[in-house]
């Protein structure tokens with residue numbers, strides 16, 4: 001094994017845990033490959049508004065780290081990529097990576113936006129659709145994305161979006177075979193700018209890496225709910241806590257205005273239902289962060305307008321970290337009502353789209369009902385569905401919930417059953433940002449000091 005090969009670490013997942021691990025590894029003088037299967041690093045934190053328990057602006061903390069990653073001489077970002085094969089050979093790992101085409105020449109695109117302007121097709125945004133978010137078929141993942149460039153929806157590659165108006169003209173050639181496109185408006189707009197960065201014929205690429213260790217930092221996602229649970233996806237003013245985070249965020253589709261999806265009017269009375277993803281068919285564990293997320297969201301709502309009434313329906317208050325109890329008390333002191341009791345029914349007035357919540361008030365045993373203008377569901381955190389495939393490729397285990405399993409959590413935290421493969425952040429289970437950063441720093445240290 002050459003010196004260069006000995007000194008590389010692969011980090012799978014480019015959220016705050018992966019970013020921290022990569023910077024740590026790179027600062028020790030090792031080469032870090034930071035791989036994400038989406039077009040940008042940043043993970044969930046890049047989409048949040050502010051962060052508990054200090055309510056600092058989330059992207060203002062993370063973006064400088066993302067740019068440090070981009071400019072660090074020891075870090076290579078491998079975006080839009082999947083780990084497909086891993087073989088342990090003589091104390092290191094041979095890794096086969098599929099880097100999927102984004103149909104953009106990364107050297108030439110500077111995200112000027114001309115192609116986005118010209119793209120005629122708008123689709124619902126994957127993250128923000130419930131609150132009216134849309135994007136073009138060619139777009140930047142989010143304004144502070146790293147790498148900062150556009151990517152093209154894969155359906156455009158074979159011209160499949162043409163019947164939706166993506167391209168003009170009568171061309172019937174498969175875009176992946178043709179290099180002369182004057183039909184696709186994005187290609188033409190980019191050529192008119194003298195760049196030629198949009199390449200609908202770009203092919204996937206295979207990369208072969210040799211690394212001494214691997215850190216899995218694939219994070220978490222918000223728990224999905226079955227359609228109709230608490231009225232979600234049936235009543236427009238019922239959204240989940242990630243949707244609300246994006247509503248508060250000035251970079252989100254409502255530009256930070258706390259407005260109702262049904263009519264765009266400011267909401268004056270908002271309810272949160274905690275543990276909304278738990279129950280017989282739901283999660284059997286506490287997602288840890290949701291109580292603090294609700295406290296944060298109510299505090300920020302009150303900062304926007306102190307007259308907005310906020311009520312949180314809950315069973316247990318989880319204030320597990322430093323400063324968390326004070327944070328929860330701050331929400332209460334601002335007039336946020338905490339109601340012990342899990343609602344059992346939500347109905348909608350079809351005219352006003354207001355929501356009536358029926359619940360048992362556990363402090364008195366009374367059945368009550370109350371009307372709200374908007375409802376936020378704190379659904380919890382679940383493992384990424386891509387964990388299963390990655391676990392097979394890495395030959396490491398998942399726990400019964402689908403998070404990656406530490407082989408000996410007490411004596412060898414963050415280590416898996418395969419020597420040289422480590423874990424950090426949400427890959428291990430529900431977690432907040434500061435714990436993710438602490439774990440990633442430790443995992444980085446373990447990865448470089450592996451013998």
Ligand SMILES: Cc1cc2nc3c(=O)[nH]c(=O)nc-3n(C[C@H](O)[C@H](O)[C@H](O)COP(=O)(O)OP(=O)(O)OC[C@H]3O[C@@H](n4cnc5c(N)ncnc54)[C@H](O)[C@@H]3O)c2cc1C
Nearest residue numbers: 013015016017037043044051052219220425426431432433
């Ligand atoms: C609504 C909401 C609000 C929150 N607010 C706060 C807060 O205020 N304060 C706080 O401390 N915490 C908060 N959290 C929790 C916080 O988001 C997490 O602690 C943090 O995002 C975990 O970071 P991570 O890097 O482990 O995972 P993630 O941020 O989930 O990043 C994981 C990355 O891995 C990539 N990935 C996944 N699978 C693969 C794969 N197989 N191959 C390649 N790449 C992959 C993903 O694309 C992603 O980029 C909040 C969570 C939610 C849902």
